[in-house]
Amino acid sequence: MSDAIADAKRALRAELRERRQLLSEPAREAAEAGIHAQLDALVDEHGARSISCFLSTMAEPGTRSFVTDAVGRGVRVLLPVTRVDGLLDWAVATPEGDIAEGMYGLPEPVGELLGPIAVNDVDLLVIPAAAVDRNGMRLGWGRGFFDKTLGSMERCPPVYAVVYDSEVLDDLPSDVHDQPVTGIVTPTRTITLAPTRR
Template sequence: MPDRIEQAKRALRADLRERRQTLSAHAREVAEAGVTQQLDALVERLGARSISCFLSTPTEPGTHAFVAGAVARGIRVLLPISRDDGLLDWSVATPDAEIAEGLFGMPEPVGDVLGPIAVNDVDLLIIPAAAVDRTGMRLGWGRGYYDKTLGSMERCPPVYAVVFDTEFVDDVPRDVHDQPVTGVVTPTRTLAISAHTA
């Protein structure tokens, strides 16, 4: 049974990855502007003063403009740093932070490193995803970093996954360790998932 779930996940990830790679530069710019607007409104609505967010890769819905804007407005933003043991360290975003390629080629900050428990202090988590379904189940990219992080938090604040509009789907394959999200942010809308409403 787990093998069948893993095969279904791999097939869906491959399809989503291919679709992301075919997006034009213009489509990516439009998506980043939309995501920035949606995330700004979400942070404002929730009154979040301390958040975590990821730095997007070139094929993901863009988050760099949002992070820069949030930092400029005085919001504390924690950025993830991948570790070999499957956990995430965190670093506080600064206006002039140096960004380098981390594990798996992900953009990650270079600077003072806070341990995995630093994320327990945030008011909102903004995380990457390959897809999210209507029940709030998230399909990640298969490394388990965010499932481990969410599963280990003492008091989990709202968790919103950022995807393209076409990646909010009816159903994703799920396994026992997969963690749901509170809502989804796309370039055109922000949706709270009713079972986990913020």
């Protein structure tokens, strides 16, 4: 990655992180309710019986109530667990939903770990992002877990990144290893983009 691209990404991440920190509690709660409704509709639209999703941090658009309800409805939900080698293991979400602090302070499920290839069997991937542009380019938080995962999948199902409405941007700095997404989920809408995946 060129220094100019890396610097642009770093600056943008810092700005987005700061904006997220300033959100009020009522704004966070409203965003989580909106994300929940959008993701429910997305799962129904795709007829998804098995999905991957992430457990949101305090600063991210909330996904936890959606995960709990999806599990209650019989949807198989795989949750990511970070590994030292930069790949992701997966654990099946359970009704108890035990959560511990994983690497980088991220919330992660407690339970039996499935290897990185477990995600190859899902119908839909729901992943975190700092921002997404209108071409489907996703800006992550710089650790590359999801870019590695998407880049290694033989048959990638639809991939939707979850962001706040203000984080859907016209254009983002990107490099060769960055993986595009199929669509964007915000608290107020779901945007399905023109296919750009391989």
